[in-house]
Amino acid sequence: MDLGITGKKALVTGGDSGxxxxxxxxxxxxxxxxxxxxxxxxxxxxxxxxxxAPKGRLHAFAADITSLDSLSALHEQVQQAVGDIDILVQSAGVTGAQGLFHEITDEGWTKTIDIDLLGPVRLVRQFLPSLRKGGWGRLVFLASEDAVQPYDDELPYCAAKAGILALAKGLSRSYAREGLLVNCVSPAFIHTPMTDAMMQKRSKELGVPTKQAIASFLDEERPYMELKRRGEPEEVAAVVAFLCSGLASFVNGSNYRVDSGSVATI
Structure with missing residues:
Protein backbone atom coordinates (compact mmCIF):
# COMPACT_ATOMS: atom_id res chain seq x y z
CA MET A 1 0.00 0.00 0.00
CA ASP A 2 1.29 3.45 -0.91
CA LEU A 3 1.07 5.66 2.18
CA GLY A 4 1.90 8.78 0.23
CA ILE A 5 5.00 9.74 2.20
CA THR A 6 7.75 9.23 -0.37
CA GLY A 7 10.26 12.00 0.17
CA LYS A 8 8.86 13.03 3.56
CA LYS A 9 11.28 13.44 6.45
CA ALA A 10 10.58 11.80 9.79
CA LEU A 11 12.05 11.80 13.28
CA VAL A 12 11.32 8.74 15.44
CA THR A 13 12.34 8.86 19.10
CA GLY A 14 12.79 5.59 20.94
CA GLY A 15 13.98 4.36 17.57
CA ASP A 16 16.66 1.92 18.65
CA SER A 17 14.23 -0.92 19.47
CA GLY A 18 10.64 -2.08 19.77
CA ALA A 53 18.36 1.69 4.63
CA PRO A 54 19.53 3.13 1.30
CA LYS A 55 22.42 5.57 1.66
CA GLY A 56 21.32 8.99 2.83
CA ARG A 57 17.83 7.91 3.88
CA LEU A 58 18.59 7.01 7.52
CA HIS A 59 20.35 8.95 10.26
CA ALA A 60 20.86 8.15 13.95
CA PHE A 61 21.49 10.77 16.63
CA ALA A 62 21.52 10.24 20.38
CA ALA A 63 19.53 12.61 22.58
CA ASP A 64 18.00 12.79 26.05
CA ILE A 65 14.40 14.05 26.09
CA THR A 66 14.82 15.24 29.68
CA SER A 67 17.49 17.74 28.62
CA LEU A 68 16.74 20.97 26.77
CA ASP A 69 20.38 21.26 25.72
CA SER A 70 20.38 17.73 24.34
CA LEU A 71 17.19 18.32 22.37
CA SER A 72 18.56 21.59 21.01
CA ALA A 73 21.64 19.71 19.80
CA LEU A 74 19.40 17.03 18.26
CA HIS A 75 17.43 19.70 16.42
CA GLU A 76 20.64 21.14 14.99
CA GLN A 77 21.83 17.68 13.88
CA VAL A 78 18.49 16.93 12.22
CA GLN A 79 18.51 20.30 10.46
CA GLN A 80 21.98 19.66 9.10
CA ALA A 81 21.17 16.10 8.01
CA VAL A 82 17.69 16.42 6.49
CA GLY A 83 16.34 19.94 7.08
CA ASP A 84 12.82 20.51 8.43
CA ILE A 85 10.94 17.35 9.34
CA ASP A 86 7.39 16.53 8.20
CA ILE A 87 6.71 13.69 10.64
CA LEU A 88 7.46 13.31 14.34
CA VAL A 89 6.83 10.05 16.19
CA GLN A 90 7.35 10.31 19.95
CA SER A 91 7.96 6.75 21.13
CA ALA A 92 10.61 7.25 23.82
CA GLY A 93 9.55 6.49 27.40
CA VAL A 94 9.92 4.32 30.48
CA THR A 95 7.63 2.40 32.82
CA GLY A 96 8.95 4.51 35.66
CA ALA A 97 8.28 4.15 39.38
CA GLN A 98 6.19 1.12 40.31
CA GLY A 99 4.42 0.02 43.46
CA LEU A 100 1.27 0.96 45.31
CA PHE A 101 0.56 4.65 45.75
CA HIS A 102 1.82 4.82 49.33
CA GLU A 103 5.09 3.19 48.30
CA ILE A 104 6.10 5.71 45.61
CA THR A 105 8.09 8.78 46.61
CA ASP A 106 8.09 12.26 45.14
CA GLU A 107 11.31 11.34 43.38
CA GLY A 108 9.63 8.39 41.68
CA TRP A 109 6.73 10.54 40.54
CA THR A 110 8.95 13.38 39.37
CA LYS A 111 11.31 11.19 37.37
CA THR A 112 8.48 9.34 35.62
CA ILE A 113 6.57 12.51 34.75
CA ASP A 114 9.79 14.19 33.61
CA ILE A 115 10.50 11.44 31.08
CA ASP A 116 7.02 10.36 29.99
CA LEU A 117 5.16 13.69 29.92
CA LEU A 118 7.57 16.61 30.07
CA GLY A 119 10.00 14.84 27.73
CA PRO A 120 7.44 14.81 24.89
CA VAL A 121 6.50 18.42 25.73
CA ARG A 122 10.14 19.49 25.33
CA LEU A 123 10.55 17.46 22.14
CA VAL A 124 7.47 18.92 20.46
CA ARG A 125 8.38 22.45 21.48
CA GLN A 126 11.77 21.97 19.80
CA PHE A 127 10.44 20.58 16.52
CA LEU A 128 7.06 22.28 16.22
CA PRO A 129 8.38 25.17 14.08
CA SER A 130 9.61 22.64 11.51
CA LEU A 131 6.33 20.71 11.53
CA ARG A 132 4.35 23.91 10.95
CA LYS A 133 6.36 25.13 7.97
CA GLY A 134 5.31 22.94 5.08
CA GLY A 135 1.52 22.96 5.30
CA TRP A 136 1.59 19.18 5.79
CA GLY A 137 2.68 17.45 8.97
CA ARG A 138 2.07 14.48 11.20
CA LEU A 139 2.70 14.17 14.94
CA VAL A 140 2.06 10.81 16.61
CA PHE A 141 2.48 10.13 20.32
CA LEU A 142 2.81 6.66 21.80
CA ALA A 143 0.44 6.69 24.78
CA SER A 144 -0.85 3.53 26.50
CA GLU A 145 -3.94 1.65 27.56
CA ASP A 146 -2.92 2.83 31.05
CA ALA A 147 -4.01 6.35 30.12
CA VAL A 148 -7.68 5.36 30.22
CA GLN A 149 -7.50 2.17 32.29
CA PRO A 150 -5.02 2.91 35.10
CA TYR A 151 -3.38 0.16 37.14
CA ASP A 152 -2.72 0.64 40.83
CA ASP A 153 0.91 -0.46 40.72
CA GLU A 154 2.13 2.05 38.12
CA LEU A 155 0.14 5.22 38.71
CA PRO A 156 2.91 7.70 37.74
CA TYR A 157 3.10 6.09 34.28
CA CYS A 158 -0.70 6.04 34.00
CA ALA A 159 -0.95 9.72 34.93
CA ALA A 160 1.81 10.67 32.47
CA LYS A 161 0.13 8.81 29.62
CA ALA A 162 -3.24 10.36 30.44
CA GLY A 163 -1.44 13.68 30.17
CA ILE A 164 -0.15 12.68 26.73
CA LEU A 165 -3.71 12.12 25.52
CA ALA A 166 -4.72 15.58 26.77
CA LEU A 167 -1.60 17.15 25.26
CA ALA A 168 -2.23 15.55 21.88
CA LYS A 169 -5.88 16.56 21.83
CA GLY A 170 -4.98 20.14 22.66
CA LEU A 171 -2.28 20.29 19.99
CA SER A 172 -4.67 18.80 17.44
CA ARG A 173 -7.00 21.75 17.95
CA SER A 174 -4.22 24.32 17.67
CA TYR A 175 -2.53 23.35 14.43
CA ALA A 176 -4.83 21.24 12.22
CA ARG A 177 -5.80 24.18 10.01
CA GLU A 178 -2.11 24.62 9.22
CA GLY A 179 -1.99 21.02 7.98
CA LEU A 180 -0.40 19.48 11.09
CA LEU A 181 -2.45 16.49 12.30
CA VAL A 182 -1.85 15.15 15.80
CA ASN A 183 -2.87 11.71 17.06
CA CYS A 184 -2.05 9.02 19.62
CA VAL A 185 -1.59 5.27 19.55
CA SER A 186 -2.21 3.36 22.78
CA PRO A 187 -0.69 -0.11 22.88
CA ALA A 188 -1.15 -2.74 25.58
CA PHE A 189 1.44 -5.33 26.63
CA ILE A 190 3.61 -5.36 23.53
CA HIS A 191 6.65 -7.60 23.05
CA THR A 192 9.33 -4.96 23.70
CA PRO A 193 12.43 -4.68 25.90
CA MET A 194 10.24 -2.86 28.46
CA THR A 195 7.81 -5.76 28.87
CA ASP A 196 10.64 -8.29 28.60
CA ALA A 197 12.12 -6.71 31.73
CA MET A 198 8.71 -6.73 33.45
CA MET A 199 8.17 -10.41 32.70
CA GLN A 200 11.70 -11.41 33.70
CA LYS A 201 11.10 -9.73 37.05
CA ARG A 202 7.75 -11.49 37.41
CA SER A 203 9.35 -14.80 36.47
CA LYS A 204 11.90 -14.45 39.27
CA GLU A 205 9.31 -13.34 41.81
CA LEU A 206 7.02 -16.29 41.04
CA GLY A 207 9.82 -18.81 40.49
CA VAL A 208 8.40 -19.88 37.13
CA PRO A 209 9.63 -19.79 33.49
CA THR A 210 9.09 -16.52 31.62
CA LYS A 211 6.47 -18.08 29.34
CA GLN A 212 4.43 -19.09 32.39
CA ALA A 213 4.90 -15.65 33.93
CA ILE A 214 3.46 -14.09 30.78
CA ALA A 215 0.48 -16.45 30.77
CA SER A 216 -0.31 -15.76 34.42
CA PHE A 217 0.04 -12.00 33.85
CA LEU A 218 -2.49 -12.16 31.03
CA ASP A 219 -4.93 -14.18 33.12
CA GLU A 220 -4.59 -12.15 36.30
CA GLU A 221 -3.74 -8.62 35.19
CA ARG A 222 -5.01 -8.27 31.59
CA PRO A 223 -8.11 -10.49 31.38
CA TYR A 224 -9.68 -8.54 28.49
CA MET A 225 -6.79 -9.14 26.11
CA GLU A 226 -8.80 -11.66 24.16
CA LEU A 227 -5.97 -12.86 21.92
CA LYS A 228 -4.12 -14.10 25.02
CA ARG A 229 -0.66 -13.06 23.89
CA ARG A 230 1.65 -10.08 23.84
CA GLY A 231 1.30 -7.88 20.81
CA GLU A 232 4.22 -7.60 18.43
CA PRO A 233 5.81 -4.18 17.89
CA GLU A 234 5.17 -4.27 14.17
CA GLU A 235 1.43 -4.58 14.89
CA VAL A 236 1.58 -1.22 16.65
CA ALA A 237 3.98 0.31 14.13
CA ALA A 238 1.52 -0.42 11.32
CA VAL A 239 -1.06 1.84 12.96
CA VAL A 240 1.56 4.52 13.68
CA ALA A 241 2.71 4.42 10.06
CA PHE A 242 -0.89 4.84 8.86
CA LEU A 243 -1.33 7.92 11.06
CA CYS A 244 1.90 9.32 9.59
CA SER A 245 0.59 8.85 6.08
CA GLY A 246 -1.29 10.78 3.46
CA LEU A 247 -4.14 8.29 3.86
CA ALA A 248 -4.84 9.64 7.37
CA SER A 249 -5.73 13.07 6.02
CA PHE A 250 -9.01 13.30 8.00
CA VAL A 251 -7.75 11.78 11.26
CA ASN A 252 -6.95 14.35 13.93
CA GLY A 253 -7.08 14.33 17.73
CA SER A 254 -7.71 10.59 17.85
CA ASN A 255 -6.42 7.81 20.08
CA TYR A 256 -6.06 4.44 18.39
CA ARG A 257 -5.98 1.49 20.80
CA VAL A 258 -3.83 -1.44 19.72
CA ASP A 259 -4.55 -3.60 22.74
CA SER A 260 -6.26 -6.90 21.89
CA GLY A 261 -9.35 -5.59 23.69
CA SER A 262 -7.49 -4.86 26.94
CA VAL A 263 -9.42 -1.66 27.70
CA ALA A 264 -12.71 -2.92 29.10
CA THR A 265 -14.95 -0.03 28.03
CA ILE A 266 -16.01 1.36 24.67
Whole structure:
Protein backbone atom coordinates (compact mmCIF):
# COMPACT_ATOMS: atom_id res chain seq x y z
CA MET A 1 0.00 0.00 0.00
CA ASP A 2 1.29 3.45 -0.91
CA LEU A 3 1.07 5.66 2.18
CA GLY A 4 1.90 8.78 0.23
CA ILE A 5 5.00 9.74 2.20
CA THR A 6 7.75 9.23 -0.37
CA GLY A 7 10.26 12.00 0.17
CA LYS A 8 8.86 13.03 3.56
CA LYS A 9 11.28 13.44 6.45
CA ALA A 10 10.58 11.80 9.79
CA LEU A 11 12.05 11.80 13.28
CA VAL A 12 11.32 8.74 15.44
CA THR A 13 12.34 8.86 19.10
CA GLY A 14 12.79 5.59 20.94
CA GLY A 15 13.98 4.36 17.57
CA ASP A 16 16.66 1.92 18.65
CA SER A 17 14.23 -0.92 19.47
CA GLY A 18 10.64 -2.08 19.77
CA UNK A 19 7.80 0.00 18.38
CA UNK A 20 10.07 2.90 17.42
CA UNK A 21 12.42 0.67 15.41
CA UNK A 22 9.59 -1.04 13.56
CA UNK A 23 7.95 2.31 12.83
CA UNK A 24 11.22 3.56 11.37
CA UNK A 25 11.44 0.46 9.18
CA UNK A 26 7.91 0.93 7.85
CA UNK A 27 8.46 4.61 7.12
CA UNK A 28 11.69 3.77 5.29
CA UNK A 29 9.88 1.08 3.28
CA UNK A 30 7.35 3.74 2.25
CA UNK A 31 10.03 6.02 0.89
CA UNK A 32 10.54 8.44 3.78
CA UNK A 33 13.90 9.68 5.01
CA UNK A 34 14.14 8.81 8.70
CA UNK A 35 16.11 10.01 11.71
CA UNK A 36 16.06 7.68 14.70
CA UNK A 37 16.95 8.91 18.16
CA UNK A 38 17.39 7.48 21.64
CA UNK A 39 19.80 7.96 24.52
CA UNK A 40 22.61 5.60 23.53
CA UNK A 41 24.53 6.18 20.29
CA UNK A 42 25.96 2.67 20.23
CA UNK A 43 22.53 1.03 20.34
CA UNK A 44 21.27 3.49 17.73
CA UNK A 45 24.13 2.63 15.40
CA UNK A 46 23.35 -1.08 15.80
CA UNK A 47 19.66 -0.40 15.10
CA UNK A 48 20.56 1.62 12.01
CA UNK A 49 22.72 -1.22 10.72
CA UNK A 50 19.81 -3.65 11.12
CA UNK A 51 17.46 -1.30 9.27
CA UNK A 52 19.68 -1.52 6.15
CA ALA A 53 18.36 1.69 4.63
CA PRO A 54 19.53 3.13 1.30
CA LYS A 55 22.42 5.57 1.66
CA GLY A 56 21.32 8.99 2.83
CA ARG A 57 17.83 7.91 3.88
CA LEU A 58 18.59 7.01 7.52
CA HIS A 59 20.35 8.95 10.26
CA ALA A 60 20.86 8.15 13.95
CA PHE A 61 21.49 10.77 16.63
CA ALA A 62 21.52 10.24 20.38
CA ALA A 63 19.53 12.61 22.58
CA ASP A 64 18.00 12.79 26.05
CA ILE A 65 14.40 14.05 26.09
CA THR A 66 14.82 15.24 29.68
CA SER A 67 17.49 17.74 28.62
CA LEU A 68 16.74 20.97 26.77
CA ASP A 69 20.38 21.26 25.72
CA SER A 70 20.38 17.73 24.34
CA LEU A 71 17.19 18.32 22.37
CA SER A 72 18.56 21.59 21.01
CA ALA A 73 21.64 19.71 19.80
CA LEU A 74 19.40 17.03 18.26
CA HIS A 75 17.43 19.70 16.42
CA GLU A 76 20.64 21.14 14.99
CA GLN A 77 21.83 17.68 13.88
CA VAL A 78 18.49 16.93 12.22
CA GLN A 79 18.51 20.30 10.46
CA GLN A 80 21.98 19.66 9.10
CA ALA A 81 21.17 16.10 8.01
CA VAL A 82 17.69 16.42 6.49
CA GLY A 83 16.34 19.94 7.08
CA ASP A 84 12.82 20.51 8.43
CA ILE A 85 10.94 17.35 9.34
CA ASP A 86 7.39 16.53 8.20
CA ILE A 87 6.71 13.69 10.64
CA LEU A 88 7.46 13.31 14.34
CA VAL A 89 6.83 10.05 16.19
CA GLN A 90 7.35 10.31 19.95
CA SER A 91 7.96 6.75 21.13
CA ALA A 92 10.61 7.25 23.82
CA GLY A 93 9.55 6.49 27.40
CA VAL A 94 9.92 4.32 30.48
CA THR A 95 7.63 2.40 32.82
CA GLY A 96 8.95 4.51 35.66
CA ALA A 97 8.28 4.15 39.38
CA GLN A 98 6.19 1.12 40.31
CA GLY A 99 4.42 0.02 43.46
CA LEU A 100 1.27 0.96 45.31
CA PHE A 101 0.56 4.65 45.75
CA HIS A 102 1.82 4.82 49.33
CA GLU A 103 5.09 3.19 48.30
CA ILE A 104 6.10 5.71 45.61
CA THR A 105 8.09 8.78 46.61
CA ASP A 106 8.09 12.26 45.14
CA GLU A 107 11.31 11.34 43.38
CA GLY A 108 9.63 8.39 41.68
CA TRP A 109 6.73 10.54 40.54
CA THR A 110 8.95 13.38 39.37
CA LYS A 111 11.31 11.19 37.37
CA THR A 112 8.48 9.34 35.62
CA ILE A 113 6.57 12.51 34.75
CA ASP A 114 9.79 14.19 33.61
CA ILE A 115 10.50 11.44 31.08
CA ASP A 116 7.02 10.36 29.99
CA LEU A 117 5.16 13.69 29.92
CA LEU A 118 7.57 16.61 30.07
CA GLY A 119 10.00 14.84 27.73
CA PRO A 120 7.44 14.81 24.89
CA VAL A 121 6.50 18.42 25.73
CA ARG A 122 10.14 19.49 25.33
CA LEU A 123 10.55 17.46 22.14
CA VAL A 124 7.47 18.92 20.46
CA ARG A 125 8.38 22.45 21.48
CA GLN A 126 11.77 21.97 19.80
CA PHE A 127 10.44 20.58 16.52
CA LEU A 128 7.06 22.28 16.22
CA PRO A 129 8.38 25.17 14.08
CA SER A 130 9.61 22.64 11.51
CA LEU A 131 6.33 20.71 11.53
CA ARG A 132 4.35 23.91 10.95
CA LYS A 133 6.36 25.13 7.97
CA GLY A 134 5.31 22.94 5.08
CA GLY A 135 1.52 22.96 5.30
CA TRP A 136 1.59 19.18 5.79
CA GLY A 137 2.68 17.45 8.97
CA ARG A 138 2.07 14.48 11.20
CA LEU A 139 2.70 14.17 14.94
CA VAL A 140 2.06 10.81 16.61
CA PHE A 141 2.48 10.13 20.32
CA LEU A 142 2.81 6.66 21.80
CA ALA A 143 0.44 6.69 24.78
CA SER A 144 -0.85 3.53 26.50
CA GLU A 145 -3.94 1.65 27.56
CA ASP A 146 -2.92 2.83 31.05
CA ALA A 147 -4.01 6.35 30.12
CA VAL A 148 -7.68 5.36 30.22
CA GLN A 149 -7.50 2.17 32.29
CA PRO A 150 -5.02 2.91 35.10
CA TYR A 151 -3.38 0.16 37.14
CA ASP A 152 -2.72 0.64 40.83
CA ASP A 153 0.91 -0.46 40.72
CA GLU A 154 2.13 2.05 38.12
CA LEU A 155 0.14 5.22 38.71
CA PRO A 156 2.91 7.70 37.74
CA TYR A 157 3.10 6.09 34.28
CA CYS A 158 -0.70 6.04 34.00
CA ALA A 159 -0.95 9.72 34.93
CA ALA A 160 1.81 10.67 32.47
CA LYS A 161 0.13 8.81 29.62
CA ALA A 162 -3.24 10.36 30.44
CA GLY A 163 -1.44 13.68 30.17
CA ILE A 164 -0.15 12.68 26.73
CA LEU A 165 -3.71 12.12 25.52
CA ALA A 166 -4.72 15.58 26.77
CA LEU A 167 -1.60 17.15 25.26
CA ALA A 168 -2.23 15.55 21.88
CA LYS A 169 -5.88 16.56 21.83
CA GLY A 170 -4.98 20.14 22.66
CA LEU A 171 -2.28 20.29 19.99
CA SER A 172 -4.67 18.80 17.44
CA ARG A 173 -7.00 21.75 17.95
CA SER A 174 -4.22 24.32 17.67
CA TYR A 175 -2.53 23.35 14.43
CA ALA A 176 -4.83 21.24 12.22
CA ARG A 177 -5.80 24.18 10.01
CA GLU A 178 -2.11 24.62 9.22
CA GLY A 179 -1.99 21.02 7.98
CA LEU A 180 -0.40 19.48 11.09
CA LEU A 181 -2.45 16.49 12.30
CA VAL A 182 -1.85 15.15 15.80
CA ASN A 183 -2.87 11.71 17.06
CA CYS A 184 -2.05 9.02 19.62
CA VAL A 185 -1.59 5.27 19.55
CA SER A 186 -2.21 3.36 22.78
CA PRO A 187 -0.69 -0.11 22.88
CA ALA A 188 -1.15 -2.74 25.58
CA PHE A 189 1.44 -5.33 26.63
CA ILE A 190 3.61 -5.36 23.53
CA HIS A 191 6.65 -7.60 23.05
CA THR A 192 9.33 -4.96 23.70
CA PRO A 193 12.43 -4.68 25.90
CA MET A 194 10.24 -2.86 28.46
CA THR A 195 7.81 -5.76 28.87
CA ASP A 196 10.64 -8.29 28.60
CA ALA A 197 12.12 -6.71 31.73
CA MET A 198 8.71 -6.73 33.45
CA MET A 199 8.17 -10.41 32.70
CA GLN A 200 11.70 -11.41 33.70
CA LYS A 201 11.10 -9.73 37.05
CA ARG A 202 7.75 -11.49 37.41
CA SER A 203 9.35 -14.80 36.47
CA LYS A 204 11.90 -14.45 39.27
CA GLU A 205 9.31 -13.34 41.81
CA LEU A 206 7.02 -16.29 41.04
CA GLY A 207 9.82 -18.81 40.49
CA VAL A 208 8.40 -19.88 37.13
CA PRO A 209 9.63 -19.79 33.49
CA THR A 210 9.09 -16.52 31.62
CA LYS A 211 6.47 -18.08 29.34
CA GLN A 212 4.43 -19.09 32.39
CA ALA A 213 4.90 -15.65 33.93
CA ILE A 214 3.46 -14.09 30.78
CA ALA A 215 0.48 -16.45 30.77
CA SER A 216 -0.31 -15.76 34.42
CA PHE A 217 0.04 -12.00 33.85
CA LEU A 218 -2.49 -12.16 31.03
CA ASP A 219 -4.93 -14.18 33.12
CA GLU A 220 -4.59 -12.15 36.30
CA GLU A 221 -3.74 -8.62 35.19
CA ARG A 222 -5.01 -8.27 31.59
CA PRO A 223 -8.11 -10.49 31.38
CA TYR A 224 -9.68 -8.54 28.49
CA MET A 225 -6.79 -9.14 26.11
CA GLU A 226 -8.80 -11.66 24.16
CA LEU A 227 -5.97 -12.86 21.92
CA LYS A 228 -4.12 -14.10 25.02
CA ARG A 229 -0.66 -13.06 23.89
CA ARG A 230 1.65 -10.08 23.84
CA GLY A 231 1.30 -7.88 20.81
CA GLU A 232 4.22 -7.60 18.43
CA PRO A 233 5.81 -4.18 17.89
CA GLU A 234 5.17 -4.27 14.17
CA GLU A 235 1.43 -4.58 14.89
CA VAL A 236 1.58 -1.22 16.65
CA ALA A 237 3.98 0.31 14.13
CA ALA A 238 1.52 -0.42 11.32
CA VAL A 239 -1.06 1.84 12.96
CA VAL A 240 1.56 4.52 13.68
CA ALA A 241 2.71 4.42 10.06
CA PHE A 242 -0.89 4.84 8.86
CA LEU A 243 -1.33 7.92 11.06
CA CYS A 244 1.90 9.32 9.59
CA SER A 245 0.59 8.85 6.08
CA GLY A 246 -1.29 10.78 3.46
CA LEU A 247 -4.14 8.29 3.86
CA ALA A 248 -4.84 9.64 7.37
CA SER A 249 -5.73 13.07 6.02
CA PHE A 250 -9.01 13.30 8.00
CA VAL A 251 -7.75 11.78 11.26
CA ASN A 252 -6.95 14.35 13.93
CA GLY A 253 -7.08 14.33 17.73
CA SER A 254 -7.71 10.59 17.85
CA ASN A 255 -6.42 7.81 20.08
CA TYR A 256 -6.06 4.44 18.39
CA ARG A 257 -5.98 1.49 20.80
CA VAL A 258 -3.83 -1.44 19.72
CA ASP A 259 -4.55 -3.60 22.74
CA SER A 260 -6.26 -6.90 21.89
CA GLY A 261 -9.35 -5.59 23.69
CA SER A 262 -7.49 -4.86 26.94
CA VAL A 263 -9.42 -1.66 27.70
CA ALA A 264 -12.71 -2.92 29.10
CA THR A 265 -14.95 -0.03 28.03
CA ILE A 266 -16.01 1.36 24.67
Missing amino acids: IGWHTARMLLDEGATVVISDQDQESLDAAATELR
